[in-house]
Amino acid sequence: MNEAAIANRGRAEHLGPDRRRPQVLDTALEIAAQQGLADVTMGNIANRLGVTRPVVYACYPGRGEVLAALLDRETDEVLASLLELLPPQRTGSIEQLFVDGFRALHSTVRERPASWRIMFGADPDPVLTAAIVRGRDRLRNQLATVMRPLLQRWQVADLDIALPMLVEVFLAICEAAVRKMLDADGDSELVAETFGKAAYRAMRAKP
Structure with a gap:
């Protein structure tokens, strides 16, 4: 990962759960539309958002x-x-x-x-x-x-x-x-x- 990507990822992780939750849901819906519900996982959401898994887990306890x-x-x-x-x-x-x-x-x-x-x-x-x-x-x-x-x-x-x-x-x-x-x-x-x-x-x- 280059320095710009690392910087962007760091900024993204500081949005906070309240502001992040709608993005998590939008991303989950996007994955569901493109790949199916089975691929809506915490890891896939994190990867698509460009954040770490703990950021997603701070918004929701789990996939369910x-x-x-x-x-x-x-x-x-x-x-x-x-x-x-x-x-x-x-x-x-x-x-x-x-x-x-x-x-x-x-x-x-x-x-x-x-x-x-x-x-x-x-x-x-x-x-x-x-x-x-x-x-x-x-x-x-x-x-x-x-x-x-x-x-x-x-x-x-x-x-x-x-x-x-x-x-x-x-x-x-x-x-x-x-x-x-x-x-x-x-x-x-x-x-x-x-x-x-x-x-x-x-x-x-x-x-």
Whole structure:
């Protein structure tokens, strides 16, 4: 390592944990996107940041905590996108709104694929199991809050009973759609139309 690199590394190590943590998470997401979750290790994060491992460990106790913190942060991005799939409360039952929503979701998934793989990956990292459960609970709670007034407008019967079931169905459709969107060979228009119409019909299935 040359003198300039050593100097840069020394300066980097003096940022402090509070300022360093967002960089650690950004780097972890970058590694996950390029190489997969299995390569998100404390050593790889340190190497990519150009710091020593103790600097990374000062931010998080271990790999599991890095992945959990990353999942918590990326859940916010996922949640915002899923909430946008639901039509505004002022509208009626317009199927095209769901199709348009899934078309927009496709663009979001392609822009931040690692975020979606962390949450909806077919083979999640075992270290993330508890964090994924928490993240999905957040998704369910927020979706239920937004869906309730919409279903009330649609005069869905037995709403308190139907709402949790419809949330699960909607989330399952979204999860299947995201996995298809992560497939580079998928036809974006066909995916948006198929899953958008399926979500609409599922939401209107309960009279």
